[in-house]
Amino acid sequence: MTLRFDRLARAAALAAAMGLSAAAACAQVSVEQPWARATVASQKSSGVFMNLKATGDARLVGVSTPVAGVAEVHEMRMDGDVMRMRAIEALPLPAGQTVALKPGGYHVMLMDLKQPLKAGDRLPLTLRIVDAQGKQQDVALEVPIRAMGSAAAAPAHGADGAAAGGHGTPHKH
Numbered sequence: 001m002t003l004r005f006d007r008l009a010r011a012a013a014l015a016a017a018m019g020l021s022a023a024a025a026c027a028q029v030s031v032e033q034p035w036a037r038a039t040v041a042s043q044k045s046s047g048v049f050m051n052l053k054a055t056g057d058a059r060l061v062g063v064s065t066p067v068a069g070v071a072e073v074h075e076m077r078m079d080g081d082v083m084r085m086r087a088i089e090a091l092p093l094p095a096g097q098t099v100a101l102k103p104g105g106y107h108v109m110l111m112d113l114k115q116p117l118k119a120g121d122r123l124p125l126t127l128r129i130v131d132a133q134g135k136q137q138d139v140a141l142e143v144p145i146r147a148m149g150s151a152a153a154a155p156a157h158g159a160d161g162a163a164a165g166g167h168g169t170p171h172k173h
C-alpha cells in the first residue's frame with residue numbers, strides 16, 4: 001500500500017514536471033519598438049533594431065528578409081580605439097530580460113540590399129528563435145523604416161547615410 005501510494009505520488013510529480021517543461025517549451029518572445037534605418041539609393045547595408053524579451057531562456061539564431069541578400073545578427077565591441085562589428089551565431093535571450101538591439105550595440109545587419117529602405121515603409125523580417133529545449137519558432141515582423149536613430153545622429157546632407165550615427169563605422173568582418 002505504501003509502495004503504491006509512493007508510485008502514485010511519483011506519477012503526479014512527473015506529470016507536474018512535464019506540465020512545467022511543456023509550458024517552458026512555449027517560451028514566448030515579445031518584440032518591442034522594432035525599426036529599420038532608412039537608406040539612400042547608393043547604400044547597400046543598414047541596421048534593424050528592437051527590444052526582445054523571452055518568457056523562457058531562448059536564443060536568436062537567425063534573421064531573414066526578402067529585401068536583403070544577407071541578414072545577420074551582429075555585435076559591436078571596442079577593439080582598442082576602434083569599434084568593430086561582427087556576426088554572431090546566436091544572441092542569448094535570458095528569461096524575463098529585455099535584450100536591446102540598438103545603434104552601437106547588437107543589431108540586425110542587412111547587406112546586399114535589393115532596394116533602398118524608404119522612411120515610412122515597412123520591411124518584412126523573420127526572427128528565428130530556439131528555446132532551451134531546442135524548439136524552434138519563427139517570429140514574423142513588419143518593421144517600420146525610419147530616417148534616423150535620433151535627431152542628433154541625422155546627417156544634414158547624407159552623401160552616405162551610413163557615415164553618421166552609431167551604425168556608421170566601417171564594416172569589418
Ligand SMILES: [Cu+2]
Pocket residue numbers: 074085086107108109
Ligand atoms: Cu553590423
